[in-house]
Amino acid sequence: MEKTKPCPSTKRLKQNPPSVDRLSRLPDAVLCQILSFLPTKLSVATSILAKRWRFLWTHVPTLDFDGENHNIINRVIMLHKVQGLTTFRLCYMDKCDDYEFETWITTAIARNVQNLDIGLNYQFMLPRCLFTCKTLVNLTLFNCVGIPSSGAVSLPSLKKLHLYFVRYQVDEAIPHLLSGCPVLDELIIEGIVDKDLLQDGVSKHISAEMLTSLIEADIYFDYYKNDGESDDYFQSVVKFIDSLRNVKYLKLSSGMELEPGGDFGGPESIRRFDNLTKLELAIDWLFLTRFLKSADNLEVLIISEVDGYLRYNWMKPKQVPTCLLSHLRMVRIDQFWCTKYEFKLVRYLLKNSKVLKRMEIYSPNNEAKFDTLQKISLFQRGSETCELAFY
Template identity: 30%
Template sequence: MEDRISNLPDPILCHILSFLPTEEAIATSVLCKRWKPLWRSVPTLEFFCHSRFITTELFLQSVNVVILSRDQNQPIHKFQLTYNFCDSVDPVNFELWVNTTVKRSLQHLHLYLRFHSCLTRPANLSSIFSCTTLVVLKLYQINLELEFKTLPKLLRTDIQISEHTYFLLKVVNNAKVLYLEIDDDIDEVTDPYFSSMFHNLTNVELVYRYHINDWSQIVKLLQHCPMLQDLVIKQPECCVLDSVQGGEVGDWKFPPSVPECVLLHLKSCYLDDYRGTPDEFRFARYIMQNGRFLKRMTICSYVEFQKVLENGKETYQKDRFNCLKILFTINLDDKQQQ
């Protein structure tokens, strides 16, 4: 049987291999002589480190060998690293990998650390902000020593912020899409993280690790995003009824002014794991009353749990009356046309 795939040009084969993790792309080199050098020119590097399968030293050595063995004349469009070890390591290897890839027309950079404490010191990754080709930047559990330079072509930024990963968002203030995961040790999101205007931002997704107690923080954030069109707010999925009842008393009041984006640009708002507290209700009402061009409001309820006694021990069970996750969407187009 004729091997038609092997007869394809190198650029097409490398593009096919770019959809595989780097380890699997390298494994194709044993197929035949035609495939042996191809992995060195694949424009994507994806490394997934799991302590169940490999030691820290072996993983660091493997990534170094792969990066140094590549065809130095070929670009690297995407570099993704997922590091799940608990061991503390010097970030010198991470600095070397990033400094090398950003010089190769890098477009997508994804760095995921499972534990912020796995690095013995903050990584010096200032070379990221000299990368004029970067389009997507995703950083999780990364504590950066920053240089205040903007990335001219940046379109999307995914950031996790906590007290351990201090990241000033002003360095990515020209992004159009922002995914922000907010840890439960952060009380103030807008200051110092939002210290400048985001004039290009049209899509924001806020994922909270805790339940929002101060919705005025969201309004302050919106004031920094004058062109925002799509807003998504997610809270933790599962709540205990006791904690919900303890947070029923709300004191959030409508602010005296309405952010520009809500008045002139906001088209959709999505509230996930809505609990129906007074403050949540007021915020949803605030958006619907002031969003002149709002077309869709989506509210999704959460799954409730009750505390019960079982064999003398306290356990949590789903409330049989509220165990279904209810999703409803209000389309406002018809109302505006009337």
């Protein structure tokens, strides 16, 4: 009698035993860490998976609300048990009032929140207690209003401050806020609007005089010139840049044109950038002259793409800057268009940089690359060990 063959599905079951639920075998602390990467709405939803998961979400160190109904937020915060919040994110709540919003922020602060991310539609004033939080390390504000211009501001642990389209009531608000951030090392400001909701007040009203701990800065000035405003705007930009005197790495970009022959208020006004070792510029070349004279310890110089007319303002320093004689080791020039102004700059740097190790030049002008390389190769070099690379 012929034996019956087992069906393929039965055979697969015998060879592949049911998979083990490895996720559920993880410790609660690990599961909470995993849940912390989810929006709170999804984290709470895991409570239906099994008895063990029912209240696991209440121990997750992150609360992330985006567009949630105020009743849901109230209930979640009431049931949540963590007293050391890693992150609290609150964006675009539905149907809440001033009291509820302030209560949520106050609760987060009382639970020693470290990272706070608030996104609004200018409908609520930020509570004053936010600006005296001792545990905040990172603060992001988007479409918010209520930056204080007076009174106590003390954020002793704040290292990163990101402000996007923040509305302030008086010009002194932002400087007052920065004055209470003694260890700040990252500042992003984008689209700040003043009390009239019309003007960009970033460079006009901000002073970074108190940002002594800032070691890296990436700044872009976007300016549309209006009659009678260019001089004031330019002076405020220069003052702001001067205040970043302790930075080690500075990236500065703008489409703003300076007046030809401008001297930044005279040599006596030039601040020293003694800690600056890496500089990246995509801005009017008058700034290049200024930094070469004021950054004695500059080691890396990157000149990025900038509109052609902004290159015309290159002015050779009257004396060879100290950084060229003793520290500058690497120069990179992007978008080299083979103009006489660019050749003039390259010739000057090669001749006067005594310890330069490498100069890289990137040109989009493929047809002229060979001739350009031949021409630059003939320039006098102050450093016998300098390598020239042309791409």
